[in-house]
Amino acid sequence: MAINPPSNRLWWKEPIHGIELAWIIIAFLWGVFMFFFMIAWHFIGNQNLSSETYRVNPDKFVERVEEFATEYQVLDETGAPVDIAGTPLVRPPAGGDVYMLGRLWEWWPALELKKGQSYRFHLSSADWQHGFSLQPVNINISVHPGYEHILTLTPTQTGDFGVVCNEFCGIGHHTMTGIIRVVE
Amino acid sequence: MTTIDQGTIGYAGPQVRYRTCPFTGRRIERSAELLIRANAVAAVVFLAVGGFFGLLVALTRWPAVQLLPADWFYLVLTGHGANVLLFWIIFFEIAVLYFASAVILGSRLATPRWAWLGFVLMIVGAVMANYSVLKGDSTVMFTSYPPMMAEHWFYLSLIVFAVGALIGVFVFFGTLVVAKDEKTYDGSVPLVTFGAITAAIIAVFTLAAGAIILVPTWLWSLGFISGIDTLMYKLVWWGMGHSSQQINVAAHISIWYAIAAMVVGAKPLSEKVSRFAFLMYILFLQLASAHHMLAEPGMSSSWKIINTSYMMYLAVMASMIHGLTVPGAIEAAQRRNGYTRGMFEWLTKAPWGNPAFSGMFMSLVMFGFLGGITGVILGTEQLNVLMHNTIYVPGHFHGTVVAGTTLAFMAMTYIVVPLIFQRDIIWPRLAKLQPYLFGIGAGGISLFMMGAGTLGVPRRHWDIALTDAGHPFEFAPGAYLMMGLNGMSAILAATGGLLFVVLIVASVLAGPKLDGPGAKLAFPLHDGAAQAVSEYGSEPHFKLPGTVMLVSIFFFTFVLYYFVNWKYLSDLWLFN
Numbered sequence: 235m236a237i238n239p240p241s242n243r244l245w246w247k248e249p250i251h252g253i254e255l256a257w258i259i260i261a262f263l264w265g266v267f268m269f270f271f272m273i274a275w276h277f278i279g280n281q282n283l284s285s286e287t288y289r290v291n292p293d294k295f296v297e298r299v300e301e302f303a304t305e306y307q308v309l310d311e312t313g314a315p316v317d318i319a320g321t322p323l324v325r326p327p328a329g330g331d332v333y334m335l336g337r338l339w340e341w342w343p344a345l346e347l348k349k350g351q352s353y354r355f356h357l358s359s360a361d362w363q364h365g366f367s368l369q370p371v372n373i374n375i376s377v378h379p380g381y382e383h384i385l386t387l388t389p390t391q392t393g394d395f396g397v398v399c400n401e402f403c404g405i406g407h408h409t410m411t412g413i414i415r416v417v418e
Numbered sequence: 419m420t421t422i423d424q425g426t427i428g429y430a431g432p433q434v435r436y437r438t439c440p441f442t443g444r445r446i447e448r449s450a451e452l453l454i455r456a457n458a459v460a461a462v463v464f465l466a467v468g469g470f471f472g473l474l475v476a477l478t479r480w481p482a483v484q485l486l487p488a489d490w491f492y493l494v495l496t497g498h499g500a501n502v503l504l505f506w507i508i509f510f511e512i513a514v515l516y517f518a519s520a521v522i523l524g525s526r527l528a529t530p531r532w533a534w535l536g537f538v539l540m541i542v543g544a545v546m547a548n549y550s551v552l553k554g555d556s557t558v559m560f561t562s563y564p565p566m567m568a569e570h571w572f573y574l575s576l577i578v579f580a581v582g583a584l585i586g587v588f589v590f591f592g593t594l595v596v597a598k599d600e601k602t603y604d605g606s607v608p609l610v611t612f613g614a615i616t617a618a619i620i621a622v623f624t625l626a627a628g629a630i631i632l633v634p635t636w637l638w639s640l641g642f643i644s645g646i647d648t649l650m651y652k653l654v655w656w657g658m659g660h661s662s663q664q665i666n667v668a669a670h671i672s673i674w675y676a677i678a679a680m681v682v683g684a685k686p687l688s689e690k691v692s693r694f695a696f697l698m699y700i701l702f703l704q705l706a707s708a709h710h711m712l713a714e715p716g717m718s719s720s721w722k723i724i725n726t727s728y729m730m731y732l733a734v735m736a737s738m739i740h741g742l743t744v745p746g747a748i749e750a751a752q753r754r755n756g757y758t759r760g761m762f763e764w765l766t767k768a769p770w771g772n773p774a775f776s777g778m779f780m781s782l783v784m785f786g787f788l789g790g791i792t793g794v795i796l797g798t799e800q801l802n803v804l805m806h807n808t809i810y811v812p813g814h815f816h817g818t819v820v821a822g823t824t825l826a827f828m829a830m831t832y833i834v835v836p837l838i839f840q841r842d843i844i845w846p847r848l849a850k851l852q853p854y855l856f857g858i859g860a861g862g863i864s865l866f867m868m869g870a871g872t873l874g875v876p877r878r879h880w881d882i883a884l885t886d887a888g889h890p891f892e893f894a895p896g897a898y899l900m901m902g903l904n905g906m907s908a909i910l911a912a913t914g915g916l917l918f919v920v921l922i923v924a925s926v927l928a929g930p931k932l933d934g935p936g937a938k939l940a941f942p943l944h945d946g947a948a949q950a951v952s953e954y955g956s957e958p959h960f961k962l963p964g965t966v967m968l969v970s971i972f973f974f975t976f977v978l979y980y981f982v983n984w985k986y987l988s989d990l991w992l993f994n
């Protein structure tokens with residue numbers, strides 16, 4: 235029994251039973267398959283999280299996001315800046331750089347993107363760690379202060395999408411949201 | 419004779435007292451017995467506290483109930499993680515280590531005084547952590563990611579607790595040496611002890627990683643260090659946090675083997691395969707903390723792939739091997755016990771009324787299906803982005819560490835109480851029911867949190883209605899349903915957990931005494947358990963149609979679910 239010493243002192247010389255051997259081989263091959271499938275997805279798939287990252291001073295990053303927001307601020311007919319629930323709406327050029335800042339407790343600014351266009355997304359935090367969770371698409375990425383993470387994102391649907399924070403960031407965590415609007 | 423010699427003899431001799439267990443024929447030494455009792459009792463106390471916190475958390479996350487206010491919710495969630503994942507599990511593991519060394523090998527415990535010191539440090543650390551969390555200055559979650567800072571007592575309490583646990587681990591190693599020296603057993607150590615050794619070796623690595631990260635963080639909280647790199651923290655912290663899950667797995671799989679042996683008389687199918695599978699945990703786990711870094715900036719893809727898969731899949735393979743050999747050993751034993759009809763008579767006629775067995779078997783099934791498969795999905799480089807930090811993650815680990823480890827530990831307690839406390843289980847009818855209540859509840863919270871997670875519900879979040887948020891976003895109605903079902907399952911699990919605590923405390927204090935002659939157990943052990951030496955070793959010849967069927971279903975589910983997730987992933991926006 236498993237609570238007694240093996241009766242055969244040379245237990246490591248016992249043959250392996252067929253059933254066990256077969257299962258070991260199946261489990262091993264399945265592991266090998268899963269290993270290569272991840273590599274394969276880099277070639278056949280379109281969802282591979284970028285690893286392009288730079289160290290950044292959080293204050294500098296905030297400044298760049300603010301410049302970006304001012305430059306591409308959406309204006310209405312009268313020339314007044316447009317906002318969504320108090321967050322400035324920003325319309326970056328297709329194919330260009332896009333910034334999103336996580337801070338206590340908002341995702342800033344609100345973005346208007348074009349469906350089918352690729353954008354270079356810059357993500358970082360001004361203070362604590364946050365979780366960029368795009369809903370209902372369900373793309374979830376960790377955001378660290380001091381690290382600028384750059385990924386190329388191409389929206390494939392239109393509509394208003396929520397950005398929720400899913401890394402605990404203090405007492406206002408459940409109030410931290412943002413918005414990405416995708417138009418044709 | 420010199421006085422020195424007398425002194426030495428005096429130490430090793432008269433103080434060591436043994437008794438012979440009437441049910442298993444084993445020699446049990448007094449100080450080992452007392453330390454197992456102390457650690458087991460402490461474990462159950464922290465389970466009671468932490469489980470209660472878990473219920474409060476789940477009821478708050480039930481949108482129709484939302485029991486606690488936000489600040490209390492985050493505070494209690496921090497307390498829940500610490501009390502159950504650290505204190506309940508690790509106190510119990512220390513008891514398991516002492517059991518697997520001193521009791522199973524029939525040896526005395528090495529350096530009982532050190533073992534008591536370790537125990538006291540663990541108690542001090544655990545109480546201090548609860549104090550600093552409940553005081554409200556340390557609501558940082560048990561992962562305490564910087565730059566969010568807890569009060570310095572919080573980090574210190576975890577360090578003190580870890581030092582105590584490390585002492586316990588070394589007492590275990592010492593006991594192995596003593597047993598070998600004093601020749602209390604013959605040949606190689608039993609499989610269960612072997613499994614415990616792997617758990618203990620991983621524990622040393624784990625606690626080292628814990629020290630490497632918690633000591634600087636503590637100094638930072640005191641102001642001696644100006645900052646902690648957030649990425650480095652996560653990487654090293656999970657070197658502790660993930661490896662410690664491997665301790666749990668090695669410990670609860672050892673328990674599966676132990677219970678199968680004691681309750682149905684199971685022998686390992688082959689000693690070699692089972693031991694090799696344990697060994698793989700040590701060899702291939704150290705870098706698995708990588709799968710906590712898949713959605714972080716700055717980690718290269720090849721680093722992610724190598725560390726999460728190459729190493730992890732060999733550990734997954736080890737778990738899959740145990741997933742065959744444990745039910746296989748039970749099937750073989752049951753067929754030997756005479757249940758040979760059809761594919762599943764061995765299973766249907768198994769002792770389902772014995773809480774040790776029912777708890778163990780449910781733990782085995784749910785660990786594989788709920789915790790194991792989903793863990794591999796979460797640990798896949800690209801798939802992780804689908805559920806990183808959603809409530810899918812707690813769903814997954816309530817499958818591993820609650821439905822798996824906790825349920826197995828509960829099952830083991832039904833054996834530890836009669837054998838070590840020498841008190842029988844006090845209300846056998848309630849005890850029969852308990853694993854089902856807790857098991858179904860735990861399975862439910864695991865499943866429904868995962869369901870909500872696939873709909874995007876974040877973890878550690880007070881209000882998914884986002885009432886006070888700047889840009890409220892409507893989660894799908896299904897998410898609310900899932901969180902409600904999660905709350906109901908939590909009530910079931912908490913009822914089962916409370917029943918467990920009450921049963922164990924009552925049995926220990928007032929259960930029928932078992933130290934008299936002719937005493938009988940409410941849940942008898944297999945006859946083979948007492949004839950320790952007559953029939954052990956690998957199972958010689960066997961047929962396992964039922965087990966083959968079970969693992970086939972498992973494998974089919976695994977493959978199917980794996981590809982379903984790739985399908986989901988391919989529907990996301992494009993990113994690279």
Ligand code: HEM
Pocket residue numbers: 469470472473475476479495496498499502503506507559560561809812816819820824863876877878879907908909911912915
């Ligand atoms: C009555 C039993 C239990 C219930 C109802 C329960 C319920 C929950 C719920 C609802 C969450 C919150 C998920 C979130 O908001 O992110 C949670 C978190 C957690 N639970 Fe449990 N749980 C129970 C037992 C356990 C046990 C026995 C363990 C460990 C052995 C455990 C370990 C954890 C951990 C580590 C967390 C994560 C805390 C964090 O995110 O910081 N739970 N539990």
Ligand SMILES: [Cu+2]
Pocket residue numbers: 336337339363364365399400401402403407410
């Ligand atoms: Cu946040």
Ligand SMILES: [Cu+2]
Pocket residue numbers: 364365399400401402403404407408410
């Ligand atoms: Cu947050």
